[in-house]
Amino acid sequence: MPTEGSLVAAYDASSIQVLEGLQAVRRRPGMYIGSTDARGLHHLIYEVVDNSIDEVLAGACTDIRVTLGKDGSCTVGDNGRGIPVEMHPKYRKPALEIVMTILHAGSKFDKGAYKVSGGLHGVGVHVVNALSEWLEVRVRRDGQEYFQRYERGAPVTPLQAVGPATSTGTEVRFKPDPTIFETTTFDTPTVEGRLKELSFLNPQATITLSDERTGVTSTFHHAGGLGEFVEDLNRAAVPLFRPPIYLHSKRDTTDIEVAIQYNDGYNDTTLAFVNNINTVDGGTHVIGLRAALTRTLNDYAREHGYLKGEKESLTGEDVREGLTCVLSVKVLEPQFEGQTKAKLGNSEVKGQVESAVSEKLAEYLEEHPSVGQTLVAKAVQAAQAREAARRARELTRRKGLLEGGGLPGRLADCHSRDASVCELFLVEGDSAGGTAKQGRDREFQAILPLRGKILNVEKARLDRMLQNDSIRSVLTAIGVGVGDELDLSKLRYHKIILMADADVDGSHIRTLLLTLFYRKMPELVNQGHVYIAQAPLYRLQKGSKVAYAYSDEERDRLLNEWGGMKGVVVQRYKGLGEMNAEQLAETTMRPGQRSLVRVTVDDAKRANELFQILMGEEVEPRREYIQRHAVEVANLDV
Numbered sequence: 273m274p275t276e277g278s279l280v281a282a283y284d285a286s287s288i289q290v291l292e293g294l295q296a297v298r299r300r301p302g303m304y305i306g307s308t309d310a311r312g313l314h315h316l317i318y319e320v321v322d323n324s325i326d327e328v329l330a331g332a333c334t335d336i337r338v339t340l341g342k343d344g345s346c347t348v349g350d351n352g353r354g355i356p357v358e359m360h361p362k363y364r365k366p367a368l369e370i371v372m373t374i375l376h377a378g379s380k381f382d383k384g385a386y387k388v389s390g391g392l393h394g395v396g397v398h399v400v401n402a403l404s405e406w407l408e409v410r411v412r413r414d415g416q417e418y419f420q421r422y423e424r425g426a427p428v429t430p431l432q433a434v435g436p437a438t439s440t441g442t443e444v445r446f447k448p449d450p451t452i453f454e455t456t457t458f459d460t461p462t463v464e465g466r467l468k469e470l471s472f473l474n475p476q477a478t479i480t481l482s483d484e485r486t487g488v489t490s491t492f493h494h495a496g497g498l499g500e501f502v503e504d505l506n507r508a509a510v511p512l513f514r515p516p517i518y519l520h521s522k523r524d525t526t527d528i529e530v531a532i533q534y535n536d537g538y539n540d541t542t543l544a545f546v547n548n549i550n551t552v553d554g555g556t557h558v559i560g561l562r563a564a565l566t567r568t569l570n571d572y573a574r575e576h577g578y579l580k581g582e583k584e585s586l587t588g589e590d591v592r593e594g595l596t597c598v599l600s601v602k603v604l605e606p607q608f609e610g611q612t613k614a615k616l617g618n619s620e621v622k623g624q625v626e627s628a629v630s631e632k633l634a635e636y637l638e639e640h641p642s643v644g645q646t647l648v649a650k651a652v653q654a655a656q657a658r659e660a661a662r663r664a665r666e667l668t669r670r671k672g673l674l675e676g677g678g679l680p681g682r683l684a685d686c687h688s689r690d691a692s693v694c695e696l697f698l699v700e701g702d703s704a705g706g707t708a709k710q711g712r713d714r715e716f717q718a719i720l721p722l723r724g725k726i727l728n729v730e731k732a733r734l735d736r737m738l739q740n741d742s743i744r745s746v747l748t749a750i751g752v753g754v755g756d757e758l759d760l761s762k763l764r765y766h767k768i769i770l771m772a773d774a775d776v777d778g779s780h781i782r783t784l785l786l787t788l789f790y791r792k793m794p795e796l797v798n799q800g801h802v803y804i805a806q807a808p809l810y811r812l813q814k815g816s817k818v819a820y821a822y823s824d825e826e827r828d829r830l831l832n833e834w835g836g837m838k839g840v841v842v843q844r845y846k847g848l849g850e851m852n853a854e855q856l857a858e859t860t861m862r863p864g865q866r867s868l869v870r871v872t873v874d875d876a877k878r879a880n881e882l883f884q885i886l887m888g889e890e891v892e893p894r895r896e897y898i899q900r901h902a903v904e905v906a907n908l909d910v
């Protein structure tokens with residue numbers, strides 16, 4: 273029968289297409305999820321959650337539950353409409369199977385609205401499926417519950433109705449494929465951070481995270497949305513006004529939402545999202561926001577007599593001192609740029625955000641004159657400090673402390689001038705610094721010992737920070753400058769490696785340096801240039817056999833392998849200083865033997881949060897934090 277024949281042919285053709293699609297994803301996972309390290313692994317969860325969030329945005333879903341299983345699986349459930357299950361006339365397969373196995377962009381299952389194509393997000397659940405050892409999906413829809421199981425992307429059961437259902441929704445359970453990922457252990461704080469963020473961005477949703485490995489469940493629901501987000505970011509700071517400014521507007525098809533609050537500090541904390549994706553490298557939306565802030569505050573200040581004459585004006589840095597802000601835009605066809613696809617490229621968005629925020633902010637300030645006065649007074653003060661700092665800098669410059677040839681005296685530089693192979697070790701303490709100098713490969717490894725207490729970055733303006741010896745030597749050695757003048761092409765070492773003791777002071781200095789990088793040189797972290805050296809905690813010796821252990825578990829494993837404690841000398845290192853140069857080199861510094869951990873944006877973000885809470889003025893958040901994180905903070909001296 274010709275008709276049936278052609279349908280069978282269509283089915284075969286589509287099956288082959290599906291297999292090829294899955295193979296393509298498994299062959300080049302990085303193309304779809306960015307990488308196969310911890311970051312790519314967590315991306316699997318975010319991809320499924322994003323699909324549930326799409327249901328929230330469609331007004332069809334209020335609850336999302338994420339469960340990290342003891343078996344290494346992750347389950348994401350929602351009470352949305354459920355993935356459609358009806359037969360697709362051409363493919364002769366249930367819609368669900370199509371969603372789970374092939375690109376659905378542009379098909380009738382494409383849900384339209386603000387999709388996140390082009391980035392690493394929005395690649396589709398089929399990518400999660402292809403990269404999972406197994407995946408099980410349950411859908412409640414049309415009064416039925418349906419079930420299907422896949423292995424490495426291919427269906428191993430047909431879609432089956434397994435019983436009646438009185439509600440609707442989707443549950444996707446998957447176990448990442450260990451032959452694809454370098455690590456398959458989900459990190460709770462990482463997942464928690466993203467879910468919390470999503471709950472602020474989508475105030476209609478309640479998101480629950482259950483970690484069955486620890487038995488801990490947390491629920492995130494923030495009806496106050498972006499305003500509450502900003503309050504949360506400022507929880508350890510002293511806000512200059514309450515409640516935060518909240519603006520919402522639309523230009524063409526772009527939806528623009530922003531919440532703004534200032535604190536009495538000097539830093540700019542602006543988080544920017546495009547279709548719920550954190551654009552850590554900024555982009556046109558952030559440029560538009562900054563332009564709007566500068567323009568509106570200058571206009572307001574001039575109109576209300578805070579600025580004299582035409583030539584006096586506030587710079588972008590002036591109006592961003594003490595700013596805490598969350599910008600969330602929804603763009604129909606976002607173009608994400610850069611290595612990590614974390615920068616918005618759409619040129620039209622700059623004007624849209626600038627125009628919307630300028631208009632709404634001007635209105636707001638007219639209606640809230642006391643807020644207007646506070647903001648302008650703060651910015652004018654910043655402008656005066658900037659002028660004083662410029663004069664101070666001139667002085668320093670003339671004394672030859674900052675510029676060309678003025679590399680810090682304590683820096684033991686390397687010979688190579690090829691930044692891409694050069695490494696800078698920031699070493700805590702002079703004694704460890706000395707050992708590191710002896711143990712390094714001077715061709716490409718530079719050592720900068722850091723001495724003394726580094727200034728509290730939280731309280732200090734940029735100009736005061738520059739007066740601190742240690743900070744200045746770190747900045748000069750790295751070479752890229754800070755803030756608006758940052759120029760990554762001047763980076764002198766492509767690896768910046770923090771090497772500190774695994775004790776109180778060590779963790780203090782790590783938190784502080786990460787905070788400095790996060791605040792003043794975020795690109796350095798975003799582009800993956802910052803690392804933490806892993807020094808061993810123990811040296812084990814039995815006869816002529818020597819091994820190093822980097823954790824208590826590793827020590828116990830080695831002791832086991834060596835047949836117990838008998839005849840084994842276990843030395844516990846209390847600091848880097850206890851190793852000689854060769855030991856330090858082979859355990860911690862030499863490529864091929866050492867292990868370095870690359871600092872992620874999330875790590876730096878958490879360091880910043882910890883720093884803010886521990887160094888901030890507010891006592892209550894500090895007490896709360898220490899209670900919550902008693903174990904980690906136990907060895908942190910502040």
Ligand code: 0RA
Pocket residue numbers: 320323324327350352353354355356371381382383397442444
């Ligand atoms: C395709 C179309 C529709 C919903 C979904 C997919 C959907 C996917 C996921 C993934 C996780 N949870 C999900 N929930 C829904 C639209 C359904 C309709 O129009 O009824």
